[in-house]
Amino acid sequence: MTSFKTLDDLEDGQRVLVRLDLNSPVEDGEVQDNRRFDRHAETVRELAERDFRVVLMAHQGRPGRDTFVSLEQHAEILGDHVGRDVAFVDDTFGDRAISAINDLEGGEILLLENTRMCDEELPEEDPETKAETEFVRALAPAFDAYVNDAYSAAHRSHASLVGFPLALPAYAGRVMETEYEANTAIAERAFDGEVTMVVGGTKATDVIDVMTALEDKVDTFLLGGIAGELFLRADGVPVGRDIEGMDLFDDQWEANETTIRSLIDDYGDQIRLALDLAYEDEDDERAEIEVGDIEEKDRAFLDVGSNTVSEYAATIESSEAVFVKGALGLFEDERFADGTVGVLEAISETDCFSVVGGGDTSRAIEMYGMSEDDFGHVSIAGGAYIRALTGERLVGVEVLRE
Ligand SMILES: Nc1ncnc2c1ncn2[C@@H]1O[C@H](COP(=O)(O)OP(=O)(O)OP(=O)(O)O)[C@@H](O)[C@H]1O
Numbered sequence: 001m002t003s004f005k006t007l008d009d010l011e012d013g014q015r016v017l018v019r020l021d022l023n024s025p026v027e028d029g030e031v032q033d034n035r036r037f038d039r040h041a042e043t044v045r046e047l048a049e050r051d052f053r054v055v056l057m058a059h060q061g062r063p064g065r066d067t068f069v070s071l072e073q074h075a076e077i078l079g080d081h082v083g084r085d086v087a088f089v090d091d092t093f094g095d096r097a098i099s100a101i102n103d104l105e106g107g108e109i110l111l112l113e114n115t116r117m118c119d120e121e122l123p124e125e126d127p128e129t130k131a132e133t134e135f136v137r138a139l140a141p142a143f144d145a146y147v148n149d150a151y152s153a154a155h156r157s158h159a160s161l162v163g164f165p166l167a168l169p170a171y172a173g174r175v176m177e178t179e180y181e182a183n184t185a186i187a188e189r190a191f192d193g194e195v196t197m198v199v200g201g202t203k204a205t206d207v208i209d210v211m212t213a214l215e216d217k218v219d220t221f222l223l224g225g226i227a228g229e230l231f232l233r234a235d236g237v238p239v240g241r242d243i244e245g246m247d248l249f250d251d252q253w254e255a256n257e258t259t260i261r262s263l264i265d266d267y268g269d270q271i272r273l274a275l276d277l278a279y280e281d282e283d284d285e286r287a288e289i290e291v292g293d294i295e296e297k298d299r300a301f302l303d304v305g306s307n308t309v310s311e312y313a314a315t316i317e318s319s320e321a322v323f324v325k326g327a328l329g330l331f332e333d334e335r336f337a338d339g340t341v342g343v344l345e346a347i348s349e350t351d352c353f354s355v356v357g358g359g360d361t362s363r364a365i366e367m368y369g370m371s372e373d374d375f376g377h378v379s380i381a382g383g384a385y386i387r388a389l390t391g392e393r394l395v396g397v398e399v400l401r402e
């Protein structure tokens with residue numbers, strides 16, 4: 001299906017430069033462990049076991065943000081997941097980096113400093129320009145091959161992602177391979193039965209883009225979350241009131257009202273909206289109301305209701321393939337997790353082909369004790385996932401294919 005080379009095509013024992021995506025949440029300066037470490041650990045472990053000298057590159061945050069920190073902590077967390085030491089050098093491509101690389105023995109692993117600390121990394125330029133940067137020209141000669149495992153960053157035309165594949169023989173890592181295959185399935189595969197897509201979350205434009213790109217691939221869109229409420233509002237239901245401190249509705253409504261209305265007009269038969277919604281009552285408990293009984297915009301809705309969950313679950317049960325993008329409610333609060341957890345459980349109980357994506361949404365799987373093994377694929381990508389779903393090509397994947 002793919003035309004890129006993989007680790008199966010690499011001759012053992014070489015010097016490999018490997019790009020991972022370890023971009024993680026950072027709280028009070030502390031890097032938080034997450035599934036990206038676990039997934040990439042497989043690629044790294046395989047390379048170390050095959051006696052490669054393994055040098056890793058990754059980014060964290062962006063200059064100017066609190067999350068823009070050194071990768072020193074990442075080396076330790078990754079080492080725990082790999083089950084081997086991951087050394088760290090606080091240099092990206094200077095003399096200290098080169099000398100640490102040259103000191104490596106077969107089977108040893110070294111992580112270089114945050115690629116975004118290098119000035120030439122970030123400006124979005126074409127691969128040819130990136131291949132000419134000092135960063136790539138200085139580092140590439142120290143290696144025999146380049147491996148890109150950072151599918152979730154592959155929509156960025158940054159030097160570490162698109163420059164090196166032009167300077168070295170380039171291969172896809174295991175995460176790159178599996179993410180690519182699962183996330184492009186909806187655009188590239190033909191399914192025999194019904195294809196269902198659960199769309200929610202907070203970003204109306206993501207939902208609109210997915211629906212527009214996939215209307216001829218998806219039989220039924222099940223809507224929820226803030227995006228679902230915007231569709232309900234277009235359908236004449238007085239919903240869409242922000243909870244304090246959030247600004248999720250009015251700007252999005254203004255910017256997207258016309259598009260949402262025309263989607264409902266054009267594809268109404270494929271779109272299913274919530275039948276009931278949940279809110280917080282005077283006693284701080286979850287309460288539900290039928291959509292038809294909502295008379296004015298006097299409260300914030302934080303989840304879809306139980307009738308909606310049953311209906312959506314029944315549709316999922318009869319589907320051949322189910323894709324998820326975005327949560328159906330504020331699942332971080334247990335009282336408003338029923339919608340998101342209900343559809344995820346329905347998916348996990350059927351043997352349909354399934355892909356769950358979006359950084360926040362997939363977090364619900366472990367939060368509520370479900371197992372990733374019960375899903376076809378749980379993506380670790382955010383921006384790259386939505387681009388793949390909408391058929392957009394990812395520059396970092398394209399250079400590997402070339
Ligand atoms: N009714 C609601 N009110 C408030 N928040 C909601 C509601 N419904 C869903 N959410 C929030 O939406 C978030 C997920 O939305 P988002 O659009 O970011 O989806 P994602 O695809 O998981 O993430 P990302 O695009 O960031 O990778 C969840 O954290 C959830 O709390």
Ligand SMILES: O=C(O)[C@H](O)COP(=O)(O)O
Pocket residue numbers: 021023061062152153156381382383384
């Ligand atoms: O975390 C991500 O989604 C990727 O690493 C891309 O990060 P960016 O949006 O800061 O480029």
